[in-house]
Amino acid sequence: MTERERGMRSGGAFQWFFQRISGIVLIITLLGHFWVLHFFPPNHGDITYETVMLRLSHPLWRTFDLLFLVFGLYHGMNGITMLIHDYIRGKGLRMALVSVLWVAVFFFMIIGSMTILGLTGGKA
Amino acid sequence: MRYRWKTGMLAWVLFRLTGLALVGYLAMHIIVISNLHDPNKFNETMRFLGSWQFRILELGLFFVVLYHALNGIRVIIVDFFNGSVHQAKMFWGLAVLGLILFIAGAYPMVSHALYWKDVQQGKITHDSPGYGMQGDKNEDATTRPKRTVRSGGSGRTRKVRGTNSEYQDNSGSGSGGSSYNSAPNIPPTNAPDPADVLKMNKIQTPPADPMTIQPIPPIPDPKKRGGK
Numbered sequence: 001m002t003e004r005e006r007g008m009r010s011g012g013a014f015q016w017f018f019q020r021i022s023g024i025v026l027i028i029t030l031l032g033h034f035w036v037l038h039f040f041p042p043n044h045g046d047i048t049y050e051t052v053m054l055r056l057s058h059p060l061w062r063t064f065d066l067l068f069l070v071f072g073l074y075h076g077m078n079g080i081t082m083l084i085h086d087y088i089r090g091k092g093l094r095m096a097l098v099s100v101l102w103v104a105v106f107f108f109m110i111i112g113s114m115t116i117l118g119l120t121g122g123k124a
Numbered sequence: 125m126r127y128r129w130k131t132g133m134l135a136w137v138l139f140r141l142t143g144l145a146l147v148g149y150l151a152m153h154i155i156v157i158s159n160l161h162d163p164n165k166f167n168e169t170m171r172f173l174g175s176w177q178f179r180i181l182e183l184g185l186f187f188v189v190l191y192h193a194l195n196g197i198r199v200i201i202v203d204f205f206n207g208s209v210h211q212a213k214m215f216w217g218l219a220v221l222g223l224i225l226f227i228a229g230a231y232p233m234v235s236h237a238l239y240w241k242d243v244q245q246g247k248i249t250h251d252s253p254g255y256g257m258q259g260d261k262n263e264d265a266t267t268r269p270k271r272t273v274r275s276g277g278s279g280r281t282r283k284v285r286g287t288n289s290e291y292q293d294n295s296g297s298g299s300g301g302s303s304y305n306s307a308p309n310i311p312p313t314n315a316p317d318p319a320d321v322l323k324m325n326k327i328q329t330p331p332a333d334p335m336t337i338q339p340i341p342p343i344p345d346p347k348k349r350g351g352k
Binding site for chain 1: 140143144146147150151154155157158160161163164166167170189193196197199200203204229232233236240
């Protein structure tokens with residue numbers, strides 16, 4: 001990469017920083033997610049449509065799950081990007097894989113958001 | 125060039141492997157949970173995923189998540205709090221903490237899994253004292269919340285608006301949700317046996333006597349409209 005090319009890039013400082021921040025957020029949301037699914041009375045690990053809808057009918061839990069989805073997808077995408085840049089040497093292949101990754105992340109973001117936001121409580 | 129296998133190298137390699145595994149798991153999880161658009165399909169999927177093979181995989185997932193999270197904490201301490209001098213000590217310290225947390229989390233998971241398996245196999249029903257995890261003796265048909273899938277939106281929002289009294293009142297009782305492993309929680313009623321009802325109403329099917337030839341009802345002619 002020439003000096004000029006290097007100068008035009010941003011250096012990835014935001015990604016480095018935000019990977020750590022999203023990691024911390026994920027630890028907190030994951031603890032909450034795990035606890036409410038497996039230990040929260042009265043269900044104690046009984047995951048059925050009814051118990052999940054009961055929890056998700058409250059906007060707080062919906063927001064919580066949406067945050068979990070967004071931060072999780074960001075953290076995972078950043079990690080895979082790091083792996084691609086570390087192990088794939090060819091420029092064309094790298095660009096192709098990063099594009100595929102972007103499309104995949106969009107796909108999962110749409111499916112996940114539709115699930116969380118689009119629940120109609122059985123009227124579907 | 126080859127690196128020596130030291131603590132930090134092992135931690136980093138496992139960090140990458142667990143991260144990759146978790147991304148694969150996340151993709152699968154999002155697709156599986158998107159089954160929530162259909163109640164029956166969701167319950168069926170959860171029943172399938174509740175078998176003991178998947179429970180073991182779930183424990184493995186718990187271990188992978190715990191490893192990645194604790195090593196991530198170690199990375200954050202090294203990056204932001206000048207911890208690189210202590211990184212090996214931190215690894216082993218967090219390993220011990222991770223073992224404790226794993227046992228603390230795995231024990232309830234396993235005991236709940238065994239409990240719901242017993243419910244599925246009928247060894248624990250809503251009559252037996254073990255039901256509800258705490259043998260709630262005050263539980264009867266009146267306190268157990270009614271639960272139908274078809275009542276859909278109106279039933280749900282009525283329950284959770286305001287205080288989540290269900291969570292406070294029936295704390296610990298497993299009757300809150302119908303177990304995905306068993307029939308729905310139908311409270312015992314005083315309805316008579318259906319066979320007695322039939323006898324009372326004198327609706328009886330004639331015994332199949334091979335000596336009598338029952339007439340075959342006429343098949344309606346499709347060409348004639350509305351009656352014979």
